Amino acid sequence: MNSAPESLAPCAVQEEKSRGRQFPEPPPAYRGEYQRDRDRIIHSTAFRRLVYKTQVFVNHEGDLYRTRLTHSLEVAQIARTVARALGLNETLVEAISLAHDLGHTPFGHAGQDALNKCMQDFGGFEHNLQSLRVVDELEAKYADFPGLNLTWETREGILKHCSKRNARNLGDLGKRFLNRHQPSLEAQLVNLADAIAYNNHDVDDGFRAGLLTLDQLCEQPLFRQHYDDVHRSWPKLEDRRLIYEIIRRMIDHVVTDLIDNTSAVIALLSPVDINAVRKYEKPMVGFSEPVKEMHGALKQFLHENLYRHNRVCSMNEKTKSMIDLLFGRYMADPDEMPTSFSEQENASDADRARVVADYIAGMTDRFAAAEHKRLAAK
Ligand code: MG
Numbered sequence: 001m002n003s004a005p006e007s008l009a010p011c012a013v014q015e016e017k018s019r020g021r022q023f024p025e026p027p028p029a030y031r032g033e034y035q036r037d038r039d040r041i042i043h044s045t046a047f048r049r050l051v052y053k054t055q056v057f058v059n060h061e062g063d064l065y066r067t068r069l070t071h072s073l074e075v076a077q078i079a080r081t082v083a084r085a086l087g088l089n090e091t092l093v094e095a096i097s098l099a100h101d102l103g104h105t106p107f108g109h110a111g112q113d114a115l116n117k118c119m120q121d122f123g124g125f126e127h128n129l130q131s132l133r134v135v136d137e138l139e140a141k142y143a144d145f146p147g148l149n150l151t152w153e154t155r156e157g158i159l160k161h162c163s164k165r166n167a168r169n170l171g172d173l174g175k176r177f178l179n180r181h182q183p184s185l186e187a188q189l190v191n192l193a194d195a196i197a198y199n200n201h202d203v204d205d206g207f208r209a210g211l212l213t214l215d216q217l218c219e220q221p222l223f224r225q226h227y228d229d230v231h232r233s234w235p236k237l238e239d240r241r242l243i244y245e246i247i248r249r250m251i252d253h254v255v256t257d258l259i260d261n262t263s264a265v266i267a268l269l270s271p272v273d274i275n276a277v278r279k280y281e282k283p284m285v286g287f288s289e290p291v292k293e294m295h296g297a298l299k300q301f302l303h304e305n306l307y308r309h310n311r312v313c314s315m316n317e318k319t320k321s322m323i324d325l326l327f328g329r330y331m332a333d334p335d336e337m338p339t340s341f342s343e344q345e346n347a348s349d350a351d352r353a354r355v356v357a358d359y360i361a362g363m364t365d366r367f368a369a370a371e372h373k374r375l376a377a378k
Contacts, residue, residue, distance in 0.1 A: 009087035011271040011284075013184050019152035019172075022136075023145040033151050038095040040148040044141065046102040046134045052364030054108040056202055056312065064208060066201045068101050074201060075100065078255060079193035085259045086266070089186050095150075096157030096190045103130025105361045106368040107323075109307070110316035114323035115357055122353035129166055130361050131158050132173075138358055140340075157187035181278045188285035196254055199298050200247050206306040207243050214239065220301055222294040226250055257291040322372040323360065329375045330356040336375065 008014065015032055028036045041047055050069035066074075076097035083090040104127050105111035112127050119125040132155060136147040155173055167174030176183060203223070206212035217223045226249040230242060237245070262285045269284065271277050277284060287295060306312065331353065334342040341359045344352055363371065 007087050008089065009266070010273055011185060011266065011277050012087060013089045013092050013153050013186050013274060015089070015092075017274075021149045021151055023149050025144075025149065032091060034089065034091040034095050034154065037148075037150045037154040038091060038098060040141075040150065041095060041099045041102075041135070044102070044134075044139050044148060046139060046362065047098065049362065049364050050101065050104075052366055053104055053106055054111070054365050055198070056108060056205060056307065061209070065205050068104055071197060071201065072098050072101055074197040075190065075193045078196050078251070079190050082189055082193065082255060082259055082262075083186065086185075086189075086263055088189060092153055092157070092184075092186045093190055093193075095154045096187060097193060099131060099135060099150075099154065099158050100160070100190060100194060101127070101131065102134045102158075103127045103132070103361060105130075105323075106363045106365045107315075107319040110319040111323060111368075113316075114320040115327070115360060117320075118324065118327040119353060119357050122350040122357075125357050125361070126161075126163075126166070127361075128158070128160050129162060130358075132170075133358070134362075138362070153184060153186070156183055157190055160187070160191055176278070182280055182283055183278070184274055185277055185285055188283045191283075192258060192285060192287075195295070195299065196251065196258075199295060199302065200251050202302050202306060203250075203298075204243060204247055206302070209311075211306055211309045211311060214242075216301075216305060220294075220298050222250055222253070222291075222298055226253070254287065254291055254295055257287050258285070261286060261288040261291075322368060325372060325376060326360055326368065327356055330359065 015034060018033055027033065031039070047069075050072060051067055053068040055066040055068055055071045076094050079093040079097045080090050082088075083093040105115050105125075107114075112125065116125040134147075135150050135155065135158065139148050140146065142149065152173070156176075159170070159173060162170065162174060162177045164177060167177035175181070182188065203212065203217065207214075207217070214227075218227055223246060226246045227242075229249070230237065230245045234242075234245075265284050265286070269276075269280065271280065271284070286292065330337055334344065334352065334355075336342075337356070337359050341355050344355060347355070360368070
């Protein structure tokens with residue numbers, strides 16, 4: 001059964017032309033294949049853990065900050081709106097959006113950097129590749145196959161970036177990185193929906209935390225433009241409400257631009273099918289130049305003023321020492337991990353390190369902190 005709307009664009013992913021699943025399965029009776037992917041993602045353990053994983057602010061810093069789960073829901077919301085407007089496969093973009101951060105470590109990017117350092121001699125650690133590993137191998141839920149056995153198209157969308165070295169080990173899925181081909185429009189879209197979501201919610205969270213001020217934000221052209229409009233209409237609006245109103249307008253502004261610009265690009269290039277999308281020299285989904293510039297400037301601003309803020313960085317230092325200790329201890333004594341991870345007879349150092357990395361990457365912030373406390377006291 002095909003769940004795709006009738007108005008699907010010819011260059012969208014067509015479910016009946018899917019490259020299928022690694023382990024063939026009979027089609028679902030009342031759902032489409034991408035609906036089934038989405039449902040498997042929602043039922044996965046890794047998805048439930050996202051609620052206790054840091055986006056920027058560590059989970060215990062406050063109840064109102066974004067977590068990886070709420071971030072993923074915001075990405076899905078934005079991506080679905082755009083997909084529907086452009087006639088792209090909405091169910092597929094939802095599945096990719098909900099899965100795109102499944103491979104993230106505890107403690108946000110600091111956690112990933114720390115784990116990557118620990119894994120330097122063993123092939124490194126990269127959260128994108130880990131998201132794929134989660135859905136391909138680590139979720140042990142089905143009797144017939146390892147992982148979630150998702151369709152090729154969902155897996156393609158999850159693997160946003162990949163080094164050439166890793167791409168060579170990924171068979172068909174890695175080919176596009178070697179051939180410099182583009183992914184589906186649905187995958188391109190989720191990539192931008194991700195950036196739209198974090199650019200906006202990080203302004204909100206950064207302001208809430210007192211790390212970003214209104215004066216600073218007003219130096220950003222995108223913010224300033226909407227600040228002026230809102231301020232003109234409601235000069236006495238309290239700050240919190242003002243910020244919400246501005247963010248709401250910024251999201252609408254960039255999403256509308258993304259739809260208008262992409263739709264113009266598609267009309268101009270008129271790709272006959274997804275192969276034309278893949279072979280084009282650059283992604284077809286994108287902002288207009290002025291919005292690309294403002295959106296990029298805001299992203300840069302957040303890098304400099306929020307992600308590298310002293311308070312965020314001091315947390316990052318703590319994170320690094322926690323991950324270092326966990327990694328060292330589990331490597332030295334695998335029995336400190338549950339038996340499903342510790343039973344590795346005759347495994348090489350690299351194999352053992354990968355298992356340790358899988359175990360640590362799967363942890364929530366609070367579980368990692370509790371494990372750190374337990375092992376540090378030994
Ligand atoms: Mg994300």
